[in-house]
Amino acid sequence: MTPLRTSLLFAAALLVAGCDQLGIESAQLIAGRREADGKAIGGACRHAGRALEDCFVLNRKADKAAVFAGWREMNDYMRENKIDAVTPQLVPPTEMAGKGARAEPGEAPAADAKPAARGS
Numbered sequence: 001m002t003p004l005r006t007s008l009l010f011a012a013a014l015l016v017a018g019c020d021q022l023g024i025e026s027a028q029l030i031a032g033r034r035e036a037d038g039k040a041i042g043g044a045c046r047h048a049g050r051a052l053e054d055c056f057v058l059n060r061k062a063d064k065a066a067v068f069a070g071w072r073e074m075n076d077y078m079r080e081n082k083i084d085a086v087t088p089q090l091v092p093p094t095e096m097a098g099k100g101a102r103a104e105p106g107e108a109p110a111a112d113a114k115p116a117a118r119g120s
Helices: 004-021 026-049 052-058 064-081 093-096
Strands: none
Touching: 026 052, 026 064, 052 064
């Protein structure tokens, strides 16, 4: 090989190796992040006491296999350690809409808003 070809080949190899530093993500990195996000969503849904189907409906863009894996892992963990599901403390937006006020996430509901009775 000529010295010019060798140096061009070396420069191309350096550029390809530096893609991570440029912020270009590989397909494996993106897939790993999607799977981790799906598992976190599934685990959070199970910890909140949500049904798996509700979790799928609320998180349509999440990978269903990863959501299921996270839900199942959290279910096993909660059974082994005898952990109860945590009930949500926020008032659903549908209840707030009837009162004419909109609460931001984490904001306390209006004083005249009454929590809806939940059936067993």
